[in-house]
Amino acid sequence: MNAPEPIQSENASHGLPFGEFVALMASLMAVNALGIDIMLPALGRIGSELGVSVENHQQLVIAVYIGAFGFGQLVHGPLADRFGRRPLLLGTMGIYALMSFIAAHAGSFELLLVARALQGFVAASTRVLSISIVRDCYAGRRMARVTSLCFMVFLAVPILAPTLGQLVLIVAPWHWIFYLLGAFSLFVALWAWLRLPETLAPDRRRSIALASILDATRTTLRDRLSLGYALASAVVYGGLVGFLNSSQQIFAHSFHAPELFAPGFAAIAVMMAIAALLNSRIVERLGTRLVSHSALIAMILLSLVRLGVVLSGRETVLIFALFQGTTMFLFGLTGSNFSAMAMERVGHIAGTASSIQGFMQSLIGTLIGIAIGQTFSGTTLPLTLGFLIGSSAALLIVLVAERGRLFRAHNCRPTTQA
Numbered sequence: 001m002n003a004p005e006p007i008q009s010e011n012a013s014h015g016l017p018f019g020e021f022v023a024l025m026a027s028l029m030a031v032n033a034l035g036i037d038i039m040l041p042a043l044g045r046i047g048s049e050l051g052v053s054v055e056n057h058q059q060l061v062i063a064v065y066i067g068a069f070g071f072g073q074l075v076h077g078p079l080a081d082r083f084g085r086r087p088l089l090l091g092t093m094g095i096y097a098l099m100s101f102i103a104a105h106a107g108s109f110e111l112l113l114v115a116r117a118l119q120g121f122v123a124a125s126t127r128v129l130s131i132s133i134v135r136d137c138y139a140g141r142r143m144a145r146v147t148s149l150c151f152m153v154f155l156a157v158p159i160l161a162p163t164l165g166q167l168v169l170i171v172a173p174w175h176w177i178f179y180l181l182g183a184f185s186l187f188v189a190l191w192a193w194l195r196l197p198e199t200l201a202p203d204r205r206r207s208i209a210l211a212s213i214l215d216a217t218r219t220t221l222r223d224r225l226s227l228g229y230a231l232a233s234a235v236v237y238g239g240l241v242g243f244l245n246s247s248q249q250i251f252a253h254s255f256h257a258p259e260l261f262a263p264g265f266a267a268i269a270v271m272m273a274i275a276a277l278l279n280s281r282i283v284e285r286l287g288t289r290l291v292s293h294s295a296l297i298a299m300i301l302l303s304l305v306r307l308g309v310v311l312s313g314r315e316t317v318l319i320f321a322l323f324q325g326t327t328m329f330l331f332g333l334t335g336s337n338f339s340a341m342a343m344e345r346v347g348h349i350a351g352t353a354s355s356i357q358g359f360m361q362s363l364i365g366t367l368i369g370i371a372i373g374q375t376f377s378g379t380t381l382p383l384t385l386g387f388l389i390g391s392s393a394a395l396l397i398v399l400v401a402e403r404g405r406l407f408r409a410h411n412c413r414p415t416t417q418a
Contacts, residue, residue, distance in 0.1 A: 015197045021137075024196060026150040027188050028089070028130050030157040031096065032069065032123045035181055036062055037161035040248050041262065042174040049174070050109040059245045059373045063366060064113050065120035066241060070362025072124025077132075077355020080125075081216070082208040084198045085133050085351075092125035093189035100182030104175040119181075124358070131339065131354040135347050136199035141284045144340035148280035151272075151336050162262045206349065216352040228401025229342035230357035232394040234364035236299075236334060239387040241369025243324065246376045246383060253378055255317035264321050271325040275332025288337040293406045295333035296395055302326055303388035310384050320380060327387055334394075 016024070039046075039061055047058040080088050096119060103115035130150065138146050168176050206212050220226050247265060252258040283291055306323045309315050315323075339357075346353035372386040399406070 016195060020195070022146065022149045024188075024191060025130050025134060025146075027191065028126050029150060031093070031181075031185050031188055032126045033157040034161055034184060035065060035096075035119060035123055036244060037157060037265075038165040038168075038177055038181065040162050040244070040265070041165040042169060042177055043248060045169065045174050046112070047109075050106075050112060052109055055249070056374055056376065059370075060113055061116055062245055063241075063370050063373070065116045065123075066362060066369070067366045068117040068120035069124045069127070070359050070366060072121035073128050073355040073358040073362065075121075075355075076125040076128040077352040077358075078206070078208050078213050078216075079351075080128055080132050080355075081200070081206040081349065081351035084200045084205065085129050085136070086192065086196065086198045088125055089129050089192050089196075090189050092122040093185045093192075095122045096185040097182035100178040100185070104178035104182075124355075124362075127358045127362075128351060128355045131343065131358070132350045133196075133199050135343055135350040135354070139344075139347060141288060141340070143343065144283045144288050144337050145280050147336040147339060148276045148283065151276040151332070160266070162265045166262055200351075204348070206352070213352065216349040217356060219349060220346055220353045220356045223345050224401050225344055226342050226346050226353060226357065228397055229338045230360045231364070232296075232397040232401070233335065233338040233342070233357075234361040235368065235390040235393045235397070236296075236331060236387075237361050237365035237390075238368025238372070239327075239383070239390045240331060241365045242372025242383050242386045245369050245373030249376055250320070250380055250383070251317070254380055255320065257317050260317060264317070267321060268325045268328050271329040272332040275329045276336065279333055279336060283337065288341050289402075290407045292334045292337035292341075293398065295330045296391060296398065299327060299330040299334075299391040300388065300395060302330065303384065303391060306384050307388060310379065310381050315380060 043058040043061055044055075046052075046061060047055065052058055076088060076092070099115050099119035099122065103112055103119060106112035106115055131147075134143060134146055134150070164180075165177055168174075168180065206216065248258075248261055251261040251264060257264075279291060302323070306327075309319060309323070342357050343350065343353060368386060368390065372382045375382040
């Protein structure tokens with residue numbers, strides 16, 4: 001018998017006050033976000049000091065991290081389902097701190113990229129674990145609400161990180177940015193060690209035998225909603241990666257206003273935080289599909305208008321910030337909802353499922369983001385086209401996944417609830 005989209009009551013299996021649980025999950029997510037956004041003001045200085053001759057190659061400090069982040073999820077998911085969430089969290093945060101120290105002492109750009117790739121690889125656990133731990137305790141619309149609250153707190157990082165990075169550069173060389181990253185990862189590990197219990201019940205642990213992993217992989221990829229929403233999320237995420245890769249150059253070269261980068265970036269990120277707050281308040285009442293599908297269509301229409309402005313040559317830094325901020329607002333109404341819908345029917349293999357979905361998102365998003373960043377030639381046209389094509393492709397994928405049905409709650413048989 002079919003059941004409606006699952007709405008689960010709060011589960012206290014994590015044993016923490018609700019606010020502290022949200023804050024801890026947001027901090028875990030923030031380890032990765034900080035590893036990306038705090039680097040942005042330092043890219044030029046790093047490239048200059050380490051002898052990077054082609055300016056666009058500085059973007060690789062971000063791109064290799066995100067790419068390795070995607071591959072790392074394939075490893076961390078099965079490990080999280082076999083050994084539990086806590087051991088993986090503590091171990092990877094320790095390795096992340098070590099990689100930060102190595103990056104701080106890199107004497108060449110190539111060694112820095114190796115350290116960044118390894119840093120991104122272990123940081124992949126933050127995405128897998130945050131989704132898995134939340135899914136261990138919540139499902140359906142409630143999971144979307146919790147994820148939105150975590151996302152809202154987590155978004156303080158991209159709002160503050162570029163400014164924090166600039167402050168570090170005022171008083172210290174760029175190496176100290178990596179010291180700060182390592183210290184923050186150790187702080188999160190200590191917090192989890194002291195306060196977070198294991199959320200994966202012993203009877204739900206899975207073998208890491210190849211047959212078991214392949215079985216979970218097949219389940220994840222054969223589920224129409226799991227695959228569809230993971231792919232839709234990936235192509236939209238590509239625009240965000242492209243923005244991260246080229247944002248500093250856009251402010252500096254497209255609009256000749258490098259001093260506006262940090263406040264402009266913060267203002268744009270604030271729009272994502274507002275979207276996350278709004279989503280947390282409306283998603284349980286309206287449903288993940290109505291909210292996210294509406295936002296996706298609005299993103300396509302906005303991108304079309306934005307393309308016309310860019311081609312007309314009338315875009316200013318203020319107009320850019322308004323368009324990009326609104327795009328990020330709409331992105332904020334799709335991201336957590338897409339994640340929740342992708343996990344609807346694969347909660348019994350949350351670790352492996354989230355790792356496969358995250359891998360697809362990171363790999364596809366990174367490739368799209370690199371293409372956007374590397375085609376930067378002084379205008380925002382590549383970024384604008386990236387969001388337009390990505391959001392349009394996402395809508396087509398969602399239509400296939402939902403068999404042509406948009407907006408309405410999907411009738412599905414939920415898997416074992418946490």
